Amino acid sequence: MTMSTDPWVWLAALLSLFIFSYLYKDNPLFKFAEHLFTGLSVGYLIVIYYNNIVRSYLLNPVLADHRWVLLVPFAIGLLYLFRFIPKLSHLMLIPIAITLGIWNGIALPLTIEADIIRQMQGTMINTSMFRNPWDPYTGLAVGILIAVGVICTITYFFFSREHKGALKVSAHIGIWFVMIGFGASFGYTVMARVSLLIGRLQFMFTEWIHLIK
Amino acid sequence: MRTIALAGLVLLWTAWAAAIPGPAAAPPPQPATVAPPSDLAAGDTPNDAGQSISLTWRPSPDEALGxxxxxxxxxxxxxxxxxKVGYVPSGFGSFDDQAVPRDGRDFFYRVRAVGAGIAPSEVAAAGPARSSQQWYNAARTNALVGTLLFTLIVIYFIQGARRGRHLxxxxxxGLAAVEEAVGRATEMGKPIxxxxxxxxxxxxxxxxxxxxxxxxxxKAAEYDTPLVVPNRDPIVYTVAEAIVKEAYAEIGxxxxYNHxxxxxxxxxxxxYTSGVNGIMARERPATNFFMGYFYAESLVLAETGAATGAIQxxxxxxxxQLPFFITACDYTLMGEELYAASAYxxxxxxxxxxxxxxxxSKxxxxxxxxxxxxxxLSGPGLRQFVLRLLSID
Amino acid sequence: MKFLIALSKIDRRVVYLLLALAVVVPMIVSFNVRFHVDRSTRDLFEAVDRIPPGGQPLMLVFDYDPQIMPELDPMATAILRHCFARGIRVVGVTTGAQGAALGERAMARAAAEHGKRIGEDYCYFGYKLFLSMIYFGENARRALPVDHYGRPFDSLPMMRGIRNYDDIPLVIDLAGSSILNSWIVYMGARYHVRLGAGVTAVMAPDFYQFLQTGQLAGQLSGMKGAAEYEQLVVERGYAPAKGLASRAMNAISASHLLLIALIVMGNVGYFAARRAKPKNPQGGA
Structure with a gap:
């Protein structure tokens, strides 16, 4: 068994061990690694933001290509800084309003299209589903299951009527669908968390201690 | 895939045939003649911002020949x-020329079948066609109607609620449990x-x-039960403090109010998670509320709370994160129930x-x-109607 | 009965230890397993495989950060190996700042393996705002003025002729957050971009509905999805050996078996405790 001679691999491996030490209990080594990560990521983000955003979308086009019009949105963006001057802090609302307005304008019709209309289309049972009834995506069996699930779940989250009679039955079926969904989600999450552990151990056993080839 | 493989074979064969000196000087292979594509039609691309002309044609019947x-x-x-303004692989019969130099000018098009072993064969020109831009995208009318309908419903109900209509x-x-949980903390003389x-x-x-x-x-002010509210966001902290102070004032x-x-x-x-865990371990609150948006810490918090025996x-x-709360807490407000509870x-x-x-809307x-x-399900005609109603282009 | 109740009260450190063993032992004692390839993985693989080599590029979006790297990095590597071995060009970009370095590393590694040249066979634009990626649908050159290394768009030979999403046959978003939903809503609905996805297992169930409606061409779910893609890449002869995710599958299986056993034990213990003490006021929700 050999070990890595790369100091960066050693650093990464030791920091991973510091984090793992939290499993036993909270301790200064864990705190050190956590704070180091927080500080580093802030520093890294500043560099990335400057290089990839400020320089390529503002400085270069203005200074090299003289696209002066870009200074207008830049000035509007600067209004955010008025948040530190209480008397003028209302000026901050201008960029917020512009951002919200633009995003809502883009988002609303597209969300209705992608998340509601297209999904409704997928939920409706139709004659094309009879062609291949057991297909896991487009078959009739799955189609019925999805349609019943969607309608019953919607009734569970309907707050304008008491859950009585038919509504109660439907809401009850709905909550079963929700719980089965949560079960699936739980199982997937377990796999996700174990994968993260495996990923770290793979790094330690392949790059740090050469245990696995 | 198959055509590419076929074309590859043809290429290989020609290369091989060319590389081997034949016993007699073999004549260069005659390029095969294929029937041209047909029925070329050109017209403005609908529902777009202009400078695009759409073409359709019937592919050559001899596509298999190379x-x-x-x-x-x-x-x-x-x-x-x-x-030449574009190229599409065989098997396709349509193309959008999106680089039309100007709207409103006439253009003519031809489509030519090409391949390594064949003589190019062209369809007669189609045209004139003009590109233009449309102000209104008719293909998205359903999204417009949906957006308007939803907005109107929201405005209608908010106005109704403002005018004092009972909704x-x-x-x-889960809400019934809130009062019960506060009561339990009071009985036990422990914080919330x-x-x-x-x-x-x-x-x-x-x-x-x-x-x-x-x-x-x-409720806590009414029963004189201590309340502990740890915060992660400085602005949320300020607002939470104001809200709790106001609640104590409202009760008289x-x-x-404890600062x-x-x-x-x-x-x-x-x-934050280990901080809250510490509070749960030391002060042993009788009731824990986890309300709002949570990430991977949800299970750590709820599990520690369950271990201390608190109602959660x-x-x-x-x-x-909902599955974790559901398994580790006594009551869970799921998704919209959280908003509904807050509105209620x-x-x-x-x-x-x-x-x-x-x-x-639901x-x-x-x-x-x-x-x-x-x-x-009731018939092909109606099926078309539904598909049109929901189709987006 | 006491034994059954004790089952549900195993110290958590014992659980950690058992889990560590379940993960480590199968990693060291490795044996090759074949596993079922999900249809969503196969669909994505076929969508990539249908892109003509040497022509319009695939866009790979590295929307993940170091915390979830073990799940998504193997996906990126497998897709890149597939593309490069087949001669498909790749444009890399990320809309999350933390993904910039990860994308760069994954692309440089795969390119070096296959002797691919930057600018001709692949490009890397690094971190760009999501808004810029929306604008890519209108004007690619304006949206991505320079690449990650400061080279102008026009100086990259493979980007010539790329006007907008119409010239990108497939976009694959490797995401660990709801940003994938934004790609479906903005790029999918607005520009009819053909989208594929690679997501963490936590998010996988949230996106199956988009496979059913065809809004996603295919999806890789968690480490298993990455392993499935690796298997397909090897099966079709694009790579000689499987990657990290496939090697992790034994550990995943072993840890799942352990967890199933623990869940069963915990429930048996819970019900045993309830029977032993019938007046328990606390019930689960």
């Missing part, structure tokens, strides 16, 4: 000169812990959590109106699903 693809040629007059909201099961989530104040779930905090604080006991009960912990996710009530719209407790017209609008979607499926 047609690799089609070259699209454009000219300003029927006679030419034609220049019924059913009681939510309230975590308002991990998101900033701009998130809807945080606002809902703060609304519920106001109601819990009122402003002096009972240490609402505090800022840390911005770090896991730092969670509420979040973070779907991925807070009684603000804006919240109640929005909740009602959401309710009726009912409308459910109704459309049933009606649409019924229509789609």
């Amino acid at each position: 047609v690799e693809g089609y070259e699209i040629l454009r000219a300003e007059s029927a006679e030419g000169p034609y220049a 019924f909201i059913r009681r939510i099961a 812990l309230f975590c308002p989530g991990m998101d900033p104040v701009t998130s809807i779930s945080t606002l809902a959590a703060l609304n519920i905090l106001g109601q819990v604080a009122k 006991r402003p002096d009972a 240490d009960s609402v505090f800022y912990l840390t911005d770090s996710q896991m730092g 009530i969670a509420g979040t719209d973070s779907i991925t 407790l807070g009684k603000q017209p804006m919240l109640i109106g929005t909740l009602k609008a959401q309710d009726w 009912a409308l979607v459910g109704l459309l699903l049933v009606a649409g499926a019924a229509l789609a």
